[in-house]
Amino acid sequence: MQKILLTIDKVSTYTGQAFSWLILSLTLLITYEVFARYALDAPHAWAFDLMLQMYGILFMMAGAYTLAKKGHVRGDVLYGFLPVRVQAASDLILFLAFFLPGVVALIWAGYIYAGESWAIWEKSSITADGPPIYHFKTFIPIAGAFVFVQGIVEIIRCVRCLKDNKWPSRGEDVEEVDVEKLKEMVHVKDEDIAKLDEFVTHEKGSGK
Numbered sequence: 001m002q003k004i005l006l007t008i009d010k011v012s013t014y015t016g017q018a019f020s021w022l023i024l025s026l027t028l029l030i031t032y033e034v035f036a037r038y039a040l041d042a043p044h045a046w047a048f049d050l051m052l053q054m055y056g057i058l059f060m061m062a063g064a065y066t067l068a069k070k071g072h073v074r075g076d077v078l079y080g081f082l083p084v085r086v087q088a089a090s091d092l093i094l095f096l097a098f099f100l101p102g103v104v105a106l107i108w109a110g111y112i113y114a115g116e117s118w119a120i121w122e123k124s125s126i127t128a129d130g131p132p133i134y135h136f137k138t139f140i141p142i143a144g145a146f147v148f149v150q151g152i153v154e155i156i157r158c159v160r161c162l163k164d165n166k167w168p169s170r171g172e173d174v175e176e177v178d179v180e181k182l183k184e185m186v187h188v189k190d191e192d193i194a195k196l197d198e199f200v201t202h203e204k205g206s207g208k
Contacts (some may be wrong), residue, residue: 001156002168005153005157005168005170008149008153009068009150009153009170012065012068012146012149012150013065013069015061015065015146016061016062016064017065019057019058019061019062020058022054022055022057022058023058026054026058029050029051029054030051033047033051045128045130046130046131048126049126049127049133050131052126053133056136056139057136057139060139060140060143061139061142061143061146063143063146063147064143064146064149064150067150068150068153070170084161084165084166084167085161085162087161088157088158088159088161088162088167089162091158092158092159092162095151095154095155095158099151100151103144103147103148103151106141106144106147107141107145107148109140110137110140110144113140114134114137114138114140114141117133117137118134118138121134122134157170
């Protein structure tokens, strides 16, 4: 079971990381559009629509990733002081009462919404002759499905925590550098760092 949970964690993580490249694409597009508008006096009517779509896809497809990393907003001020089993029980109640109905509704409504958009080959109405948006709306049920699957994983974790009185492990992502471990790997001691600091300070003071 733990292997399955970690595998789904990895899928959510890789999906979030893959779509995070939209940040770079969005940055380049905005830079190009600003240059085209003010330097070339040749703005593009489709640029604003495309920016909105890219940001929307990024926002939606990062949902499962954020849930896998416990990154969604919560009241940690009180939650962190609760016993582990109480945390798991409260999470389980909230997942069952609010999360599942909300995400199921999102998937169902998003499916209908996207289907209607494809049926009429919908285009954006923000600008004249706007770009197509039916492909963009397709991401609504897809993102909802990813969040739903990750939510099931979190529910299983809550149940296991209630049983074992400890949270199961989850997939790791970006970690902070462990300075002590890094010093061990490169065989550097605190005394060496202190000597280097003294040498640099001396060199600066002597003007070299």
